[in-house]
Amino acid sequence: MDERYIQQLLQQHDDDKKLTEKQARILIAAIEMFAKKGYFATSTSEIAKAASVAEGTIFRHYPSKKELLLAIVKPGVMKLAFPIFASDMASKIFDQEFQSLDSMLRTFIKNRMEFVEDNLPLVKILLQEIAFHDEIKEILGAAAHTYVLPRVKNLLDVCRKQNVVKDLPDETLLRFIITNVLGFIVTRYLVFPDRDWNDEQEVENVVKLIIDGLRPS
Amino acid sequence: MDERYIQQLLQQHDDDKKLTEKQARILIAAIEMFAKKGYFATSTSEIAKAASVAEGTIFRHYPSKKELLLAIVKPGVMKLAFPIFASDMASKIFDQEFQSLDSMLRTFIKNRMEFVEDNLPLVKILLQEIAFHDEIKEILGAAAHTYVLPRVKNLLDVCRKQNVVKDLPDETLLRFIITNVLGFIVTRYLVFPDRDWNDEQEVENVVKLIIDGLRPS
Amino acid sequence: MDERYIQQLLQQHDDDKKLTEKQARILIAAIEMFAKKGYFATSTSEIAKAASVAEGTIFRHYPSKKELLLAIVKPGVMKLAFPIFASDMASKIFDQEFQSLDSMLRTFIKNRMEFVEDNLPLVKILLQEIAFHDEIKEILGAAAHTYVLPRVKNLLDVCRKQNVVKDLPDETLLRFIITNVLGFIVTRYLVFPDRDWNDEQEVENVVKLIIDGLRPS
Amino acid sequence: MDERYIQQLLQQHDDDKKLTEKQARILIAAIEMFAKKGYFATSTSEIAKAASVAEGTIFRHYPSKKELLLAIVKPGVMKLAFPIFASDMASKIFDQEFQSLDSMLRTFIKNRMEFVEDNLPLVKILLQEIAFHDEIKEILGAAAHTYVLPRVKNLLDVCRKQNVVKDLPDETLLRFIITNVLGFIVTRYLVFPDRDWNDEQEVENVVKLIIDGLRPS
DNA sequence: GATGAATGAGACTTCATTCAT
DNA sequence: GATGAATGAAGTCTCATTCAT
Structure with missing residues (x-):
């Protein structure tokens, strides 16, 4: 790295x-x-x-050790949150509304996996320290609120129209998606990084589980 | 508390x-x-x-500050891991094999929510400190290995026979379940504990999402 | 022991x-x-x-840790200093004035070696702690002053009359003797306790060195 | 000082x-x-x-209190052991083999007295602490082994040829010399530093006692 | 701008001693 | 008489931060 x-x-x-x-x-x-x-x-x-x-x-x-931490975390959070729906990924996902949800998810997960691979220490710091520093909570909260939530809600509306997601509150659906992506990535890169992972297959499985979970019964 | x-x-x-x-x-x-x-x-x-x-x-x-931490964590982990499939809960879930998966999940989630409500500080400590203390990792790993995994694998086999879960590796299925339960509970009690939660409804949603996700397509 | x-x-x-x-x-x-x-x-x-x-x-x-130390040291010093010229040894040495100096020395050294063998820890404590506790210095000084010095001076006078010691001050002669006995015993029991010692021979050598050193040239 | x-x-x-x-x-x-x-x-x-x-x-x-002690002791031991047979003293003693043993001893004792006078605290520390710190034992042992023993053995061989020492093992002769020099110096500077000492005379006495003790009978 | 010696508050831990039981 | 839980002062050592060079 x-x-x-x-x-x-x-x-x-x-x-x-x-x-x-x-x-x-x-x-x-x-x-x-x-x-x-x-x-x-x-x-x-x-x-x-x-x-x-x-x-x-x-x-x-x-000026202080704390500021050093924030100097790491602030741009880190930006890189984590912003690109999700910006730059090249944006064009791949959100601008192609016709794209199917599962291919969107697949692209999204792979893209965030790449990010984590390139920034593992940063991600570790975020997860480890967020509980102890209100400043990090605020930064992350603000980033989510500003960059992520609006676009995701938009996306969810589109999905609802295409009838590919259950009729549940945005919060619940979002939590389900985030939870599963994060759960996979944390397991993959932090809990058992040394296992033999078949990433391609595993991503497929995660996508399938999420899609089927979301789909109206 | x-x-x-x-x-x-x-x-x-x-x-x-x-x-x-x-x-x-x-x-x-x-x-x-x-x-x-x-x-x-x-x-x-x-x-x-x-x-x-x-x-x-x-x-x-x-004898040391670290031992004080472990004196908190050790019995805490036991209370967290062991009762999952022991005591009254055991009888409610595992001994009644005929029970449907969704009612099992519902019972399980509610039971663990109760535990977290009663032991919020303990759970916080576990989540916050696990990254920094190998001893905690070991304790948690051992508890999972001894008490949780064998029973869950058993359960998954039963579910497969009843054709209510996808044909995926135990690890993937288990991660999906754990991830979603934990994701909900962490969001509910740690991230947004002060929101207005309709617990009954929210549990229902989580169960539905998991069940549908697991079900063979 | x-x-x-x-x-x-x-x-x-x-x-x-x-x-x-x-x-x-x-x-x-x-x-x-x-x-x-x-x-x-x-x-x-x-x-x-x-x-x-x-x-x-x-x-x-x-009443205190220090008193515990003194409760060990006080009787210890008595046992170390007093018997030198008391009990059975007294009769063997001082009452038999006709005895030759070298046989007296031999008896004395062997007797003190026995004592050290039986009380090695006590002797160690004395040597190790005397520098740090004025009380021990006083006890040892008093014991020397009361029990040892008078008798030794007596003995030295006898020796002078027999013309077996140089005409030097009591202090110098006494220091020479003590120094050599102590030097041997400390080497024998504390510095190199694990060497192969031929005690009989070694005592003979020490006695010879002392006797010849003392003898008027 | x-x-x-x-x-x-x-x-x-x-x-x-x-x-x-x-x-x-x-x-x-x-x-x-x-x-x-x-x-x-x-x-x-x-x-x-x-x-x-x-x-x-x-x-x-x-880095620690112990290291502070060793930072004092290490160079101190070197200064104690090495110069014994180095620098100006070496030329005074060992290079002039024809020199008589007693003048050698006299020079040696006076030289070491000077050292002790200049380094009394250091010598006290050495004597007081050696029992409690294996590191000091090692340092002192190594210094003795490397710098002192070989030269002394050499010297003793020369003395034997000149027939001024008894035919006893090196260890015994060396112990006798060291013991008497140390015994005098410790008495002089540590046990009774405040007495009225006639150093010149006292050194003469010590030298005589040692020389006569060593001489073949 | 960079250095690194110096600081002193405060961390964890030990221990002789007391005292209620 | 014996116990051992409790104390709190004091011990060694760490560390973020400052500042003269």
Whole structure:
């Protein structure tokens, strides 16, 4: 992950805030260690050592350890939430309304799997730390509220018209979908990452289970 | 929760190890604070203060902070995993093989909801800390392996014969069920505990979604 | 050592202060552990456990940890210093003035070796702790001043008359003798206790070295 | 001692590891207090106060209290053992084989007395703590094995040829010499440092006692 | 901008001693 | 007399943060 990720980080910020190379090294090290040991069990001095910078350098760029965490989480959440319905994926899913629900789901799941594969440490941090930091809850909540919910509700309406989903509240349907996608991905990448996974087949199964669950009886 | 829970704790141990009142106060305080702030952000001195004991008293009963956590988690996991298929619930579900899958699921979900309602802090601790403590992973893994998996596999076989589930691997089916039950419960009690929930209806929806998802197409 | 020593202790005190069995167990345990780990590194709770008594029991008999140490050291020093010129040894050495210096030394060294063999832990405690406890210094100083010095000076006068010692101050001669006896015994029992020692021969060598050193040139 | 010693420390390390002034203050304070009260009875907070640094500063330079002790002991043992037969003393003693044994001894004793005078706290620490720390035993053993023993054995062979020592094992002769030198020095500087000592005369006496003891009868 | 020595509050833990039972 | 739960002061050590260089 590292090499690609550090390039990403550098480019992404080059546009606006000129992320220096040292700053990127700090971010990388922090992501790695926060993911592996958790925020509280990771000391700033460890991060400094792993990033090959002085302890003080961290605080020159990030006013506190908490801000360092948020500097990781904020863009991370954006990358997690926004692209769901943006960029190339948007065109693949939402603009082709005629597409069938199952192919949409398939594309969606595969796309998020790719994201998790490329950003496993980030996802771990999110899942591990969300319970302890209200700021993360807010960021995630805001992202969901702003980028995800409106589009999904739209999508669900379309599906209802096509009579491929039960007549249940948006919240329930959404929860069912999210829950199953997340449940699969967490099991796949966090709980049993070392099992022999037949991803193609497994995705098919998940899609089938969701589709059949959603379908009006 | 407190009053009921402290009584439970005291009774449960009265039988074997004579949990003193002070020891129980320590456990209660620790459960509360670990759930609210997390293990690492909770100091033993805070726990002592909350339990109205001297800090040293904690260490007379629990050799280390980690052991205190495990003293909470170990019996908690047992209460979480074992009763699933034991005691009164066992008779309600597994001994009545003729029972339909949906009524089984309904009973199961309601039973676990009750448990979570009565043990919300414990469940929070489990979910929050599992990522950081291998001991918890092991305890949970062992409990699942010993008490849950064998019975569930049995159950799935029965269901297959009754042709009410798809022909998918046990792991996939089990993950689908667990994922949906857990997804609902986490959403219900942890993510949006303050929403207006119509539990009866919501359980019905979840059961329907699962049943339909499982059913062979 | 244990069995014999505990009997000794019990008898010795039976005469005056009625040492109970529990008290003796505490003393034994304390001696063992103070010798092995040192006074400061030994906790009263460890002693209690090793003596199979409750922690409080120690403090019923000995008002403080320091007093427990002194309860070991005081009689120990007496046994170390007093018998040097008392009891059976006195008759063997000092009453037989005609005896040659070398046979006196030989007897003395062998007698003290026996004592050390029987009381190794006690001797260790004395050597290890004397630097840290003024009370021990005082006890040892008093014992030396009262029991040892007068008699030794007497002896040295006799030796001078027999022209078997150099004409040097008592302090110098005494230091030479003590130093060599102690040097041998410490080497023999504390520094290299596991070497193959030919005690008979080694004692002979020490005696020869001392005698020749003392003899007027 | 302090002023001279701190200068020594600073210079000694300036060459290689740049011992900071604060680091030196910590060492000085620790040496002083370890010598006076012993390792276990000295707290790191006392050392910090005596050195006028924050307690945390100690642990920035020495990872643990034990390492602080060893940082004192290690170079101390080297200074104790190595120079015995090195530098100017070497030329005075060993390279002049024709020299008489007694003048060698005299030089040796005076040289080591000087060392002890300059390093009394260090010597106290060594004697007091060796019983409790295996690391010190090892350091001292290694120093003896590497620097002292080979040369002494050499010397003893020369002496045997000159027929000035008894035909006894190296170990016995060495123990006799060490024992008497150490016995004198310990008495002189540790047991009765406040007595009126006529050092010149006393050294003469010790040398005579040793020489006569060693001489073949 | 970068450094890393220094800080001091606070973490977990130990332990001699007390005291109600 | 004996117990052992309870205490709280003190111990070692960690760590986020500051600041002079």
